Amino acid sequence: MPTIDIEYKELEQLLHIELNWDMEKLDDILAYVKAEVKGYNKQDETVNIEFKDTNRPDLWSAEGLARALKGFVNSQQRGIKQYSIAKSEVEVFVSRDLYDIRPYIACAVIKEVHLSDAIIRGLMHLQEKLDQTCGRGRRKASIGVYNLDLIKPPIEYTVVKPHEVEFTPLGFTEDMTLNDILEVHPKGCEYGHIIKYNALYPMLFDSEGRILSLPPIINSNDLGKVTEKSQNLLVEVTGTSHKTVLNMLNLVVTMLIDRGGKAYTTTIHYPEDSNYGTVQKQEITPNFDNQHLQLNIEYTNKILGLELTSNRMVELLQTAGFNIEKTSITDIEVLIPCYRTDIMHQVDLIEDIAIAYGYNNIKPNWQELPTVGRAKQDQQLINHARDLMIGLGFQEILNTTLTNKETLFNKTNRPLTPHIEIRNPKVITMTCLRNALLPGLLEVLSNNQSVEFPQKIYEQGKVIHPDQTSETKTLEEEHLAAITTHPMAGFSEIKAVLDSFLSNFDVQWQIKQASQPTFIEGRTGRIIINGDQEIGVI
The missing domain is CATH 3.30.56.10 (Phenylalanyl-tRNA Synthetase; Chain B, domain 1)
Incomplete structure (x- = not known):
């Protein structure tokens, strides 16, 4: 944050x-x-x-x-803070070669601003925050501030070959090539990756050919150094997103106006017959026009759970810094100031109304339900089974539902039964959905042979079988499997666990001898209930 x-x-x-x-x-x-x-x-x-x-x-x-x-x-x-702006004679000419590199620029002139050390620090802090966030680490947009008194307009925003230009970057005392700046200057090392792979680099020149900056890397030390003695400034924003460039310029310029500066527009000349599409060929920046947004009164009260009148909503919106164009029985037309770049939907306005109203003033309205919440009966059964296994001294294992045929069938000598496979698996260890829990438990034991005995583990979870009669073509069942292993482990021990488990559910059961390839012959039984219903293996 x-x-x-x-x-x-x-x-x-x-x-x-x-x-x-x-x-x-x-x-x-x-x-x-x-x-x-x-x-x-x-x-x-x-x-x-x-x-x-x-x-x-x-x-x-x-x-x-x-x-x-x-x-x-x-x-x-209350309401919008209005900002006025006059027209200047400063013009910026954009090269068509910038379109695939860093195509957009917006500028403003600030005059008669009285800078202090605290104001300059605040300006630099805001510039850095905007570059990192809205500007996405200067890739999407970046800001430059210059001493206007040293600049001779018009300004040319163009491209150069890296080895053809040298200038003294901000904070240095000697001229450097553009490639050297990217390799040596701290800002070049930090942001050089944005442009270093281009054959041409973006540059800003004044009418006398003096360099303002290498955007988005660094200003020149001659024209791009702002001090407390600077009274007239040029602010520019370059980037790859037209909207972001305009928004960031507005935020910096309004800050400087708040410090007593007088703002003036500049004219940006984009190339004719180029790829700039809907961008005006002669664009005036900055633009402080307010935006309009309709706020539905009924929808606002529904979201907030309140019964605010339109007049009360108007008052709260003005407290939050908005103006009202007009109201009707159903809607309020709200004016959004140019610096509120976060407002995109009427929900954003509703949030500001809630803040102005005070969250602590909104009384909780507990929902009235005809029933008392509780777990479903089958979930209660599952929870009870889990508590029983833990009480019997077993540790729960949570394996993934995705597994592979090698683990599911080959390593356990299980016959290849119907199962669901992934069409385009990303890894070879997860190629199908499990249709049994026991292979996963055996794999856990094989990976934990160094852990001291006894090891008593169980898993309770979903297994999935193909089912052409269901909507999803699958059938999910809740299964439980348990294993105990130590030098003295035997059939009687696991049988005692099974007896205790089923007795707690008041289930009458018996064992019938069975043969299963996973286990040693003569040591396997089928678990039978209700005379002939097989529910598992021991």
């Missing part, structure tokens, strides 16, 4: 409350977003927060966390 470290004072300022290091009170507030305090350090003034919900990346920063909690701590701040 994801965890984040945030500056305690920063969270208080963003929420406009004072908690005075009361972790119990903070825990109560964090419960609204399914999170809790895992630890804190008063000396460093940091709090470690763990999230139980892994599909809400909008929470993984102090800014996003405060945005999600504002409606719960202050009723005057």
Whole structure:
């Protein structure tokens, strides 16, 4: 489950409350977003927060966390937080050669943002969390942040041959080839496998040919280094999933707007007559448009077991950070903010309604049943048989229902009786379904010859026979088998076990001499009940 470290004072300022290091009170507030305090350090003034919900990346920063909690701590701040964005002149041109490598890009310009050391750490922390989770370890998408004042637009997103380009990666002081970066730089060693097998590598250049980054590996040390003095930023996200790229950009940009930055769009130019399909050839990013989702009132009450009115639902939705477009007798049209990338179905909205309502306020409604629950009669019989065998000193064995003909027939000299075989077995030890328990017990003994005597084991379980009259063409029966082995083991000992077992079921029985290839001649008997019904062998 994801965890984040945030500056305690920063969270208080963003929420406009004072908690005075009361972790119990903070825990109560964090419960609204399914999170809790895992630890804190008063000396460093940091709090470690763990999230139980892994599909809400909008929470993984102090800014996003405060945005999600504002409606719960202050009723005057309910609803969607609106973000405005202006148009910039920054353009990005995408090469058609990227389609099979890393085809999508989205960018935004942030101006007049005042960065502190804590904000930069939070930004880098969010970037890393998004890269690892939504970006699937940067394979699906990755984020880059640059000092815009050093960049000369337009920006070119293109491909290069690995041996043709050199630049100084972030954190280094000397130029390196792209292959050297993948072999030497820590980020190259960690993420180089994403691109190293391509003949061409993706690259970002400005209009003067200066390198911004080698996505998704590392920024350049010249243009991709952000400090507290940086006031104007360029944020880019590249990846293989168009939707993921756009979502991750929105999460980073809204965080920077919350820190006082002013956001501006960029224009992405995708190549004409290419494989990009439904993607607009001139795409404006980021896009903060709200999404619409219909919430059925009756369905919501059915799921929650409540009788909420539409007005009450509207109030709870606004507390959870949504806006309402319109309501009717049956439905509520809900506006989903751009940063809530986790909302896919009305069930997601119902969960937020339940959280805002308070799970502890939902009274349990115990289901009324006409009968008292108990085990079925045949299961009671099975349980009783198991208790008897354990009481007689036997240890239960649990073998798999799948076995093989070698164990089932050949090793025990059993005749080849009808059985069910697997058409395409994955391993040679599991090629058919067992139709007897005894071969499995003998195999257990053969594998445990080093264990001290006596060994007394039993198994109670299903055996399967072919049956053309049933729907599944099989017949399942519950069988029991037991073995005792030690130097003094004999017929009288196992007969005493059988007598004790059947007597507890008040069954009258007898033994009739039999011959069976598995056992030594003259030492085998058929177990007979009701005069002529054979139920087993001893």
